[in-house]
Amino acid sequence: MRRLLAVLIAVGMSVVAANEVEVFHWWAGDEGPALQALIEVFEEQYPEITVNDAAVTGGAGVVARAVLRTRMLGGQPPDTFQVHAGDELILTWVVADRMEDLTFLFEEEGWLDVLSPDLIELISTPEGIWSVPVNIHRSNVMWYVPENLEQWGVEVPETWDAFLEICPTLQAEGVTPLSLGEAWTVVHLWESVALAAMGPDQYSQLWTGQLPFDSPAGVEAWELFGEILECTNPDASGLSWQQATDLVVDGEAAFNVMGDWAAGYMYTTLELEPGTGFGWAASPDTEGVFMVLSDSFGLPRGAPNRDNAIAWLRVSGSLEGQDTFNPIKGSIAPRLDSDLDLYNAYLQDAAADFAVDRQVGSLMHGTVGSDPFRDNFFLALDVFYDTGRNAQAAASAAQAVALQFGVGR
Amino acid sequence: MRRFSRDRLTAVLMLLPSLVVLAIFVYGFIGQTAYVSFTDWGRDPAQALAVSPQLNFVGWDNYQRLFTGLLESRFRQDLVNLVFFTVFFIVGSLGLGLALAILLDRGVKGEAFFRTIFLYPFALAFIVTGTVWRWMLQPQGGVNLLPTYLGLPRGEFAWLTSREQVWRFDWNQVPSITAGIVAVVLLWIAWGALRRAQHGQAFGFAIVGLALAAWGLAGGPGVELLPFPERRGFNLALIGVIIAAVWQMSGYTMALYLASLRGIPEELREAARVDGASGFQVYRHVVFPLLGPITLSAMIILGHISLKIFDLIWAMAGPDLATTSVPALLMYLRAFRGNQFADGAAIAMVLLLMVALVIVPYLWSSLRGEVRR
Structure with a gap:
């Protein structure tokens, strides 16, 4: 029954939008424009893919995470979803074997050299690397x-x-x-x-x-x-x-x-x-x-548009993507090579601390x-x-x- | 004969789709929830959100933890909150609704205008009511500023943020208290049977009722919920929530009562007046008894709204304010934030049982009434 429903919904959705990527997140209000800017960067680079901006707002992410759980349990994962880097990612989704290993992406894009090892450890287990961090708060x-x-x-x-x-x-x-x-x-x-x-x-x-x-x-x-x-x-x-x-x-x-x-x-x-x-x-x-806390995007197993999701992750982890998103979001980029001139006085100070401070979660x-x-x-x-x-x-x-x-x- | 069976066949076919849908989406899922509540779904993080979780049967363990577990004290306070909220909400809505209905029924000028005004809050969603009242009950402003307009000092009551608790009792006394309440109900039924001269029935109910009362008075021997006293009581922070809920629903009970009042034939009142009844006596002996059935219906409707209350409290106090929390909120958080799906299902079943306690006797009595008719 569940599978039949899933197939029906999947067929219905693929008829509506043939080439899209569904981005599931809880950024709205003051935080909305930052993601919008990131979407614009993405659509410049991949004009053939439409971004389905699937925001679920309310309760500082509580509602979004509830909806995400029902969708994952119902066999309807989004193409990619916002998740806090760290135990929320690992102990909820990775241990349940719901995520795809992104090590290949980190190697292709050279992210292993531009992200701090502490941060990479937060999103990794011995089996792999499981999400792409987009900001640091x-x-x-x-x-x-x-x-x-x-x-x-x-x-x-x-x-x-x-x-x-x-x-x-x-x-x-x-x-x-x-x-x-x-x-x-x-x-x-x-x-x-x-x-x-x-x-x-x-x-x-x-x-x-x-x-x-x-x-x-x-x-x-x-x-x-x-x-x-x-x-x-x-x-x-x-x-x-x-x-x-x-x-x-x-x-x-x-x-x-x-x-x-x-x-x-x-x-x-x-x-x-x-x-x-x-x-x-x-x-x-x-x-x-x-x-430290960091929002990241992951790739769930069974994502309907896997290739498009990987394209989204590439943009999310790119220098241009992060330096567009973060100054508006009011956070610093996880990438250590980010251009600090784009950021306000507070964020420059935070970036300086992030580079030298001891990190805890x-x-x-x-x-x-x-x-x-x-x-x-x-x-x-x-x-x-x-x-x-x-x-x-x-x-x-x-x-x-x-x-x-x-x-x- | 042929026609009759074809008729029947058509009827069955017409009913079948809704029966099937009902069977799957209502009773099927109730069954599934009941099943989940007897499993350990959520305790092992690797299984909690797996594609096809492995569930192990654990019997009554989840229920036992809810009522006696050290870590589930919030559930117990939520349950107490819910009972107090339900009682005050029903009494408040019925009382205010009845008062408004009687005022309007006495032929106030502009009745239609007032009727609409009183009924409007009912048209709002609880989430809207909650947001508005959250602002009005801010300790620094809103309702607390009202006295200053009359030259009085501003109100100091902390409304939703109060942590004060009154009418405290030990959770371990709950079985005795419950036994006492059930005993009173049974004795009341016995009294009714006695008046109808059904002596056998009266005797049976009286015996069971007295036995329960004796057990309760003895302190409920044989049951120990917790190895230590746990104080529970009525949180004053709930008062704000009750006011908002009553504000929203009293217009509705007013409409019910008003319709019912209009249904009372004028001749009855006149007859009473001719017999020399005062205004109050007309209400006491003629009008109120005739409002009995509508009061029962209103109680059932309000009761099940109250037991399921979620959005109002979510909007007014947020998810984590334990002083105003109710089991429905906790169920949502446990299942969908804490991944404890079995615990969430067990809370859901407790709520279902409570709603059933309200609804089933009502359905039973009204169905029986229809058959008799």
């Missing part, structure tokens, strides 16, 4: 407005201790020291705090299972996290990440920890100048560490941690709130989730 960035800080008489804290010291000063001024948004942004903050409390070595060991979440270092991370939460806005769970950023821009909050798509939002949407309109620093205690954004682990990690947060911020209880819950679902590779 940084998770551990702290945002602020320089003018406002001057007015309040505070410096950008380099450590969380320094932050906790200025926290009462800011609160006395009626300013929220650290703005926070809905649940996922809380996990986003947690990963930066955990990195700060544990350091890059121990933080990385969490995701290989070498260090349990309820180890003393793990519990310390939750304790620090609890102290930091005291300095956040009480209405956090009702705000989107943009609204949390707005609090900083509007001078109602001093700092915000968010990935560097916030720079894209402030630069493109709010039209603020990097450096003067908004400032940035590595989130406290994480200077010299780059918490982001939990919230799929670089480390399996999908079931991430889905259930929210339980640890709930336990933390329910127990009146009991660090030991939250750490134990996180470890229980890790035992039940497995953490990473």
Whole structure:
């Protein structure tokens, strides 16, 4: 029955569009124009192929990934789909044997020489290389407005201790020291705090299972996290990440920890100048560490237009493709030979850090941690709130989730 | 005779397509979901999204974990949220709908205008209602600013972001509480049977009801869900969601009640007034009893909407706010974000059972009523 349906749909689709490539992704709104630019580059190089722009928006990719799962299980894979490089790719799709090995493409295009080895490791297993990364975002960035800080008489804290010291000063001024948004942004903050409390070595060991979440270092991370939460806005769970950023821009909050798509939002949407309109620093205690997340495109087995999909991947990984896409997207190119003159001041700074910093993976954004682990990690947060911020209880819950679902590779 | 059988044949042929489609797409998939809920689909990542996943039968394990597992506390809170939400949503919609209907029925000027206004929210999608109310219930603005227009201090209630919980109880008491509720229902049925002088039936129901009540009062011996107390209760954050849902559906119950009120013959009311009944007594003894059947129908309709609620909460609070979450949300996240398809299926079956508990007695009684007629 399922096969019959699949055949019927496939026949129907091939009648409609003979030569197309379906690109499945969740970029829309502010992020839409970047992909549009990439599509234009593609259509210049392959005028005979039509791009079917299959965006599924909503819930920061949650809805798109749900739709993707039903399509894959129903035997209807798109030609190529957006997937976070790292464990989200490997532990969901590669272990289930749903992806094609792209090593041949990396060799043909010489990508092995222009991508950083750390990044290639994220998308590889001993059996092959499984996707083409198109951008790099940084998770551990702290945002602020320089003018406002001057007015309040505070410096950008380099450590969380320094932050906790200025926290009462800011609160006395009626300013929220650290703005926070809905649940996922809380996990986003947690990963930066955990990195700060544990350091890059121990933080990385969490995701290989070498260090349990309820180890003393793990519990310390939750304790620090609890102290930091005291300095956040009480209405956090009702705000989107943009609204949390707005609090900083509007001078109602001093700092915000968010990935560097916030720079894209402030630069493109709010039209603020990097450096003067908004400032940035590595989130406290994480200077010299780059918490990386990367979107990539993969080639599912059974893609209806396999050749066209490979053409799309070639363009996605090309210098022209990446240097067109990323300045608009507000991310840096994974390619180390990208032309930095095309990028704004923030992105040039990020690229410089990316080249020299130690790299670790982001939990919230799929670089480390399996999908079931991430889905259930929210339980640890709930336990933390329910127990009146009991660090030991939250750490134990996180470890229980890790035992039940497995953490990473 | 020949004609009769040809007639029958035509009827069967006409019904066949919809029967087949129904059998496959409704009951077939219910069956498949039930089957999946007894497997381990999702526990092994290599099998979760494989082309043809290997499923192993694990019996009641998924259900057992949902109700007693350490890691499934969110499911239990979701279930509690759902029960509170359903009760307040039904009571609120019925109460407000009835009040509006009575006001309109008393011949207000511009009745058609108000009727349309009250009915409009029902025409909206829950996702729209949710988005609008999310903005209105922002702690910094919206509803909380209303008092300032009257010169009062602004509201401080945190609406959707509140983490306060009231009416807390231990999850381990749930079997006793359930037994108590069932016992009350059984005793009520027994009382009804007694009044109809069906002594045998009354005796049977009373015995079972009393036994359950005794078991419940004894603290439900023989069942231990969790080795530790787990406090569950009514999250105040749900109040905002309930207001939005009631706002949307009370217009609909108003329409139902209004139609029903218009169906009550004026002679009945007049007769009551002639007998000396006051305005209130007319409602109490004549109108309300006649609204019984429509109230039951409205309860069933609202009840199954409430048990399946998903989009409203998704729009108002997002997927990961545990204080306002319900099992339907968790089912979606478990299956389609966490790849735990068997867990998702088990939650779906629990929801199906709950909806069946609401619908089946209703269908049964209404079908029986039709046959009698």
